[in-house]
C-alpha cells in the first residue's frame with residue numbers, strides 16, 4: 069500500500085476547527101486499512117505570522133513541495149489587518165499557489181437537493197445545479213508587475229496593479245476546462261471583458277483558436293464577465309463549465325457558490341501541470357476563515373472534508389475511498405444532521421465536531 | 432423659461448427604440464409648456480461606425496460637450512464583433528465618459544413591489560430593496576496604460592491592462608457616495624480587494640481617511656469585492672450606498688440590477704465634477720443593446736424614460752417634472768401595463784411603443 073504524503077495547513081479562524089475533522093477522517097481511513105497517510109501539519113496565514121513573522125515559513129513551503137497534496141483551511145482575520153502588505157496572511161496562500169504552479173482552480177458549485185431551500189434563489193432555479201468554475205490561479209492582476217504604491221510630487225499617492233496574460237497561460241487553463249467539459253455536459257462558457265480589456269481580447273482569441281483546433285466537439289460560448297455575473301443570478305443552470313481569469317474567477321465563483329445555499333459545503337481543488345504522471349495540488353474549502361464564528365464549534369466541516377474527498381480522487385487515485393467519503397457525507401445530511409449554516413430557521417443544529425463524528429460514523 | 436440642451440444618442444440594438452419613447456415624453460413636456468428642450472440626435476457605437484467609420488464622430492463629441500445633458504441608449508452587437516479594438520462600439524461610450532469627465536456613475540437598484548416576483552431571489556430578500564451603487568467611471572483598468580498586446584520572440588502574445596488609481600480619484604468618488612448616503616440611510620459600504628491589489632490598499636486607506644476627516648457621521652463598512660458579490664446575493668438589503676472602482680462596479684452593479692428583477696427598468700446617471708454650479712452628465716439605462724430582441728418592439732423603454740427623469744432632476748433642476756414623470760411610470764405599472772420582460776409567464780404584454788404611449792397618457 070502506497071503512503072500518501074499530506075501537508076495539512078489549517079490556517080486561521082475556523083480553519084483549525086474544520087481541519088481537525090479532516091484529521092479524524094484520515095485517521096479512520098488508516099485504521100480501516102484502506103490507505104496509508106503520512107500527515108504533517110504546519111502554520112499558514114495569521115497563525116504563521118504570529119509564530120514566525122511571515123505568513124508561510126520556508127520550512128512550510130518546502131514541506132508543501134514535498135507533499136503529494138496540501139490540505140488548506142482558510143487564512144486571514146481582523147487581527148492581522150495592520151500587517152504590512154507583503155506579509156499579510158493571504159500572501160501565504162498566494163505564494164503556495166504561485167510556487168507550486170497551481171494554475172487551475174476548480175470550484176464546483178453544486179446545489180444539494182436537501183439544501184435547495186437555503187439558497188437565496190427560488191428553488192426551481194437552483195435545484196439540481198451542478199456547474200464548475202475553472203479559474204486561472206497563477207496569473208492576471210494577482211501577480212502582474214508593476215504592483216506598487218508611489219508617492220507623487222504633490223503628496224498624492226498613485227497605486228498600480230497590472231493584469232498580464234500570455235497565450236500559453238490562457239491555453240493551458242482553457243484546455244483544463246475543455247477536458248473537464250468532455251467528461252460532463254460538454255459545454256464551456258468563457259468569461260472576460262474583451263470590450264474593455266486587452267487581456268480579454270487575447271483571452272477570447274486564444275480560447276476560440278484552441279477550441280477550433282482541438283476541441284471543436286465541445287460547445288463554446290463567450291460571455292462578458294459582467295453579463296456572466298447577471299446570468300449566474302438569473303439562470304445558473306444554463307452553464308456547465310465556466311472558465312475565466314483569476315480576478316473574475318474570484319468573484320464569479322463566489323457568486324456561484326452563494327447561489328447553491330451550500331457555501332459551507334463546497335470544496336475546491338487547485339492543480340498544477342501534469343509532470344511525470346503526477347501533479348502538484350492543493351485542496352481547500354471555498355469558504356473563508358469566518359473569524360466571527362471561529363472557536364465556537366459552529367463551522368460546517370463538510371467543505372473541508374469534501375476537499376479531502378477531492379484529494380483522494382485527483383491526487384491519490386483512491387476513487388473508491390473518495391466515493392465512500394462523499395456518500396458518507398450525503399447519508400449524514402440525509403439523516404438530517406445539520407450545522408447551523410444549513411439548518412434553516414428554528415431547526416436543531418449540531419456543532420463542527422459532531423458533524424465530523426457523524427460522518428466518521430457513516431464511514 | 433430656460434431652454435435645456437439635450438443630446439440624444441440612441442446607439443445600437445434596442446437603443447433607437449427606447450430613445451424614440453423618450454422623444455415622445457420630451458415632446459409632451461414641451462407641448463404642456465412645462466419645460467423647453469432643444470434636442471439634437473447623433474450616432475454612437477456601431478451606428479456611428481457604419482456611418483463614419485468611428486464609434487463617435489468629432490462632431491458628436493462636440494455636441495456632447497455643448498449639451499446640458501446627454502441621453503444615451505446602448506451600444507454594441509455581433510455585427511461589429513470584427514471591428515478593431517480602438518474603434519469598437521464601446522469605445523464611443525468610453526470616450527464620452529472620459530472626455531466629459533464623468534467620474535461618478537450612480538446606479539440605483541430598486542425592486543418595484545409589483546415586480547418582486549420577477550426576481551430570481553426569494554421575494555422577502557428583495558421586496559423593498561433600494562440601494563445605489565456608486566461606481567468610479569473614468570479610472571482603473573478601463574483607462575490605465577500600458578494597455579496592449581505584444582508579440583513575444585517565441586511567437587506567443589502577451590496582453591497587459593493596467594489598473595491605476597490616485598488618492599484624488601478615490602477621494603472624489605468616495606465623497607459622492609458619502610454625500611448621497613447622508614440623504615438616504617446614511618450607510619456606505621466600500622468594496623475592493625485590498626488583500627491582493629495595491630489599488631485596493633490605497634482605496635481602503637483613502638476612504639478610511641476621508642471618512643474620519645469629513646464624514647464620520649456616516650456609517651462606513653469595508654468589504655472585499657468577492658464577498659460583496661456574495662452578500663448581494665445573500666442579503667442585498669444590508670446595503671444602502673455601495674462605492675467601488677470601475678471594474679468591480681461594472682460587475683457588482685449588474686448583479687445588483689439583476690437581483691431586482693427589474694433590469695429593463697433601471698436608469699443610471701454618470702456625473703462630472705461641479706464647475707460654476709453645473710456639471711456634465713450622461714444618463715443611460717443599465718441594460719445593454721440586447722441585439723436579440725432589437726427592432727421587434729419588445730424592449731422595455733422604462734429604464735430609458737427613467738433616465739430622462741434623472742436628467743430632469745439632476746441636470747435641469749426640474750424636480751416637479753421629474754416627480755411627475757416617475758409617478759406616471761408608477762401609475763402605468765400599477766394599471767397592469769407590462770412589456771414582455773416584466774409580464775411574468777402567460778401574462779399579456781405590450782410593446783415598446785405602447786408602453787411609451789401609456790406613460791405619456793398618464794402624464
Ligand SMILES: CC(C)[C@H](C(=O)O)[C@@H](O)C(=O)O
Nearest residue numbers: 144158161162318626627657
Ligand atoms: C484569500 C484571497 C487571497 C483569495 C483570493 O482572492 O483568491 C480568496 O478570496 C479565494 O477566492 O481563494
Ligand SMILES: CC(C)[C@H](C(=O)O)[C@@H](O)C(=O)O
Nearest residue numbers: 263264294507521524525681
Ligand atoms: C459597454 C461597456 C463598455 C460598459 C462597461 O463595461 O462599463 C457596460 O458594461 C456598462 O456597465 O456600462
